Every structure is written in C-alpha cells, then in structure tokens.
Amino acid sequence: MKRIVISAVILAVMFVGCFYSVKVTCDFSDNLINRIHEVEDSYKNSDFERAKTCAQTLKDEWESFADRSILINDLGHAIEIASSIAEIQSFAEDEDDEIYASCDRAETQIDMFKDMQIPTIWKIL
C-alpha cells in the first residue's frame, strides 16, 4: 500500500511539475519576445541608447534562464537562441541595421522553443 501511495504522489508531482514547466516556459518566452520587440521599436525610433539597454537586459534575462532551460530543451536549440540574442546585443551596440534580421531570427527561435513545450495532439502523435 505504501508503494502505491508513493507512486501516486510521484506521479502527481511529475504531472504538476511538467505542466508548471510548460507555463513557466511560455511566460518566459513571451517576456523575451516582448523584450525583442522593445529593442526593435527603440532602434526603429532611433533611440539607440534604449535599444542597447533593452538588448543587454534581453541577454541577461536569457542567461538567467538558460541553465534551467537545459532541463527541458536540448543543448543545440539553447545554443542557437543564445547566439541570436548575442547578435542582437552586438548589432545594437554597433548600431547596425542587421539588428532587424537578428531580432526576427531570435523571435522565431524563441517562438519555436515555446511551441515545442506545448503538448498538442499533433506533437504527441
């Protein structure tokens, strides 16, 4: 009986943990995407200082999450996102128009990262 209770508890904890991780990932991804939009908008409005600050914040936020993201993401995907975010920061500092392409690429990658965590019937199958 003890085993059954322990098993039921472990199952419940894993169930809650897995769905909680989906929620955390979605919230965090949305936050990152908003941050990318901020960088893009600031750059579009020629507010380069604000674009630089937002790019730095974006990088810091990603780095704070990156270690934990390894738990749910494969290493290859995490490296791709990290390099795109690093590019945004670099282009913001150089005031290079390539920043738009970098922002789009990072947004797509983060969107995909978020999408990968959501259990839809098609992904389960």
Add this chain to the structure above:
Amino acid sequence: MAIVLIRAVILYIVITFSLRLMGKRQLGELQPSELVVTILISNIAAIPVEDSSVPMIMGIVPILTLVCLDVVMSGVMLKSAKIRKLMIGSPRIIISEGKILQSEMKRLRYSVDDLTEAMRSQQIFDVTQIQYAIVETNGKINFLLKNDYQPAEKQDINAGGSPKNPPSVIIRDGIRDSDQLKVINLGESWLTKILRENHLSERQIFLMTADKNGNYEIVESEKK
C-alpha cells in the same frame, strides 16, 4: 566525460529505486505489463547516457512515470478483478480431464511443440499422464498429473483416493470469484452454507480454495 559518469550514477540510483518500487514480484515471473515496463526502462535509460545533449530529466521523467503507473495499476488490479482480467488476462486450461483442448490451444496460439517443451521442462514425457494443464497469465504452463502418476503421499498409503481435481480460488482478499464457483459446480448456496458453518463473512477471508468434491481450505484475513 564527467557528465556522462555523473549521469550514469544518477540513472543507476533512479533505476534501482524504480525497480525497488515495483517490488520483489518483479524479480520473479513477469506479467505482460511488467515486461513492457522493464524493456522500456532499459531503452529509455540509455538515451541520456549516450547523448549528453539530451537533458537527463527527459530520461528520468518517463522512467518514473512508467514505474509509478505500473505500481498504481497493480494496486487498482488488486481491487478490481475486471481490470486485472483486462490487463493481465486469466489462466486458461489447455488439458482438461486428460483431454487436450485443441481449440483453446489454437486460441492461445500454443503449438504442440510449446506444450511438449513445457512438459519436458517439468520432467513429464507422456501426455497421457496429465490430468490438467493450465496456462498461467505469465505464459507458464503448470501441470497436474493423473492420480496414478503422482508421487505417493502419506495419505495415499491408506486410501486409494478418488480422482483429484485441482482446487480453485473462490475467495481472494475478501472478494468472491463467482466464475470459479461455476467451474467447480458448487454454487453460491454451497459457499453461503460453508461460510455460515465457519461463522465467517467473505470479508474476513484472505484466501479460500475448493474443489469439485466440496473439499475446501480457508485462510482467514489478518485485517481486523
């Protein structure tokens, strides 16, 4: 390299804990669901050890899920005979009263070779010696020899003995098995009479077996 080593150690601990959670039954004969879980665990555990880019949690979560589900399902099966029958099936008689039930063997996809191999493994070389053969839910075949071919027991010295019938489990863990009562042709009223004679209710019985001659054995439950 150190990561692989640490992962292997962690997975060893998780798998040992998991098998411990599955219980000692796991070390003996495997039921179909247990066999599936055991094979899957070995495959899933290999992935995060082989590929360090895959998060280890991706190995641990499915292993724990499978093991915990197996334990929870075994608990459910203890409570419900219907679910137990659905999940692991029920024993099947393939030789009854010395007669091979060919249709049953065909249904179970057992060949004559399977039968003779199982006989030989139990030191039986002549099919005419067998009174009953039962295929258990784990696929093992158990045999009951005809009276003349059974090893002599003390009680046989004075009594020639009437043909023996294998006893059936008619109450397990306080729950009556009406199907088995039908198999031994004794009926519900016989059971009610026996319970009354022994001043017991079904709930107070851990195990009760009976044969076609009405011989029975009762093991009372320790639960109060």
